[in-house]
Amino acid sequence: MFYTFARALLRVLYRFLFRLEAKRKDYVPKEGGVVLCSNHISLLDPPAIGIMLDRKVRFMAKAELFDVPVLGKIINGLGAFPVKRGGVGKETIRTAFNLLRDGDIMGIFPEGTRNTDGAVAAKKGAAMIALKSGAAVVPVAVIGEYKLFRKTKVVYGPPIDMSDLLKHGSGALELATERIMEHIHRIILEETAAS
Numbered sequence: 001m002f003y004t005f006a007r008a009l010l011r012v013l014y015r016f017l018f019r020l021e022a023k024r025k026d027y028v029p030k031e032g033g034v035v036l037c038s039n040h041i042s043l044l045d046p047p048a049i050g051i052m053l054d055r056k057v058r059f060m061a062k063a064e065l066f067d068v069p070v071l072g073k074i075i076n077g078l079g080a081f082p083v084k085r086g087g088v089g090k091e092t093i094r095t096a097f098n099l100l101r102d103g104d105i106m107g108i109f110p111e112g113t114r115n116t117d118g119a120v121a122a123k124k125g126a127a128m129i130a131l132k133s134g135a136a137v138v139p140v141a142v143i144g145e146y147k148l149f150r151k152t153k154v155v156y157g158p159p160i161d162m163s164d165l166l167k168h169g170s171g172a173l174e175l176a177t178e179r180i181m182e183h184i185h186r187i188i189l190e191e192t193a194a195s
Contacts, residue, residue: 002077003056010051018044018144018152022052023191027156030055033100033135036156037126037180039188040109044146046080048154049107058099059107060092093129100133107140110180127176131162139183143191157187 014020028034036057038049050057056079063082066072081099083092099106110126130137136159144152160183165172 003079006074006078007051010047014044014048014051014152017148018048018146019149020048020052021151021153023153023155025053025156027158028053028055028105028138029136029159032103033133034105035100035126035130035133035135035137036105036107036140037110037130037137037184038107038140039142039184040111041142042146045109045142046107047078048142048152049140050105052154053105055105057105057107060096096129097133100129100135106135110177110184124173124177127173127180130180131165131172131176137162137180139180139187141184141187141191143188153191155187155191157183 011020028036034055036049038045046057046059046061050059058079058081060083061075061080063084065075065080066082081092081095083089096106106129108126108129110123129135138159139157141155141157142152143155144150146152160179162176162179165175165179168175
């Protein structure tokens, strides 16, 4: 109930303030576990990626945020789950797998932190969760700068087939991470060229 209300409110705010446009939402499967893998340019990204979809999207959030009196209740109500500083622990991984096994959508930023200039290398966590869960992996690109009354776009891409990578053993995570980031960058280049 809270999620539905918050999503509707945020849709109005994001559309008004940032002229948010979501493109190719039909690439996100209507059911089953899905990992949305996106670039990360702002703290405003998680809502932007999730609010335009009709399915609930769950994100990892820093554990300390859950201790902030009002904010903690809000992000908990929005379906976020905690990750401790210093890396993703076993409990967080277990939570992610359970969500995907239950057919939920999980949003994740492979770079692990905001990256506006391309200087942050992607980590293998997103690829590991994607490969081991067997969930559909959908690349997402956030394009724009969240400047007031200027267009920001969220563009979803077709699910990435990574079945061929399972035979690569320990090298699979590296290859999967590269493939995910290649798809995200391809969306950015295509959309930038079309603008």
